[in-house]
Each structure stands twice: as structure tokens, then as C-alpha cells.
Amino acid sequence: GESVGLHLPTLSVQEGDNSIINCAYSNSASDYFIWYKQESGKGPQFIIDIRSNMDKRQGQRVTVLLNKTVKHLSLQIAATQPGDSAVYFCAENTRFNTDKLIFGTGTRLQVFP
């Protein structure tokens, strides 16, 4: 498949280690946040979401942390696996503009055996 991002920030981790991917958002009115995973040649795949009334949400092997004070979002992946290799995007939305998602620039995660 064709590469999604050729010059994206890259995080390289060893298989089994934990990964942390960070995202800064600019709109203080944003109140809904989503992390997407995009593999080469595919569309974005939903990973986990969080609303602004929460600061932490856990899924299977993933945790999203939200710090509204500094407008920062992070995705933690536990026990990273080769299948986690992809480009990860954060996206934001607001209750006043619920019709579109605003995506960040993305981070490429590379997992080495």
C-alpha cells in the first residue's frame, strides 16, 4: 500500500514496550476527542475517544489522557506489538461544531522486534 505520511514525526519502540503518542490541540472549545490509527493504504480506524468531562479513559491496551489546562492529549499503548505500527492521528470536535472533525498532523509509530 501507499505510505500515509512520508515526513511525519516518528516514534520508534521495541516490541513489548509501552508507547506514548502526544497531541496538542488549539481550540479550547473542543470537547470531544478521538484517536485514529491509519495503516498504509487504509482509512483511519477508530481507537478510543474521550469527552472533556473526563481526564482519562481506558480501552483494551490503550489509554487516552486529556489535560484541558494545557490542551494536550496523549495515547498510551501498552505492550506495543508489530501490528500497532501505523500513523496515529488525534481529532477534535466541539459541541458547537459537531459536524466536522479537525485532525492533527499525525505521528508514525514504528515497532521493532
Place this chain on the structure above:
Amino acid sequence: DAGVTQSPTHLIKTRGQQVTLRCSPKSGHDTVSWYQQALGQGPQFIFQYYEEEERQRGNFPDRFSGHQFPNYSSELNVNALLLGDSALYLCASSPGTGNTEAFFGQGTRLTVV
């Protein structure tokens, strides 16, 4: 459930031509959004359709138009193609308005030569 399906998967067009891309939403979803993803960037919102009407539009020229059919499927039309229109075009569906998870299709890779 087939999820969100898009056609065609790849397309090559000549500058100045017109193109139509198609999207079938996930079963039970009535809202369709279109995004443009240039290489190395995050998806950019084009517009969203709900109840067969364009509800909101991103910063794209009038050359970009769309349609939603009674069965909730949607088309994206681009007229007078420019080289810069080359991108991955993504369709996302969701179950109505509000802050809800959007499911993406695989995308259509459009190349304008």
C-alpha cells in the same frame, strides 16, 4: 456488516476533467462526511450530508460538490480537476449528529495528471 464502502479504490484523471466518488455508509448510519487527505497530512473536512442536504462545509471551493441519496449513500463530485486535487478522499459515516464516533472507509486514491 460491511462497514463504510467507497468506490472506486483508485482513479486517474486528467487535469480539467470531472470525477465522481461514491460512498455507502455503515448500516444504521444516516450522516456522511467527506474528507481530503493529502500525502503526509491529516484528513481535511470537505462537507457533511444529513437528510440529503449539505449541513456544513469546510474550506473547499465550489468545484467540490456532493449529494446524498434517500438510502443515505453519498457522492462527491469534483469539477475542473487540478493537479493539487490529487489525494486520498475519505468518506466517514456516523449515526446522526452530535459527538459520536465516525467510521471511515478505505478511501479513494485520486491522481490528477
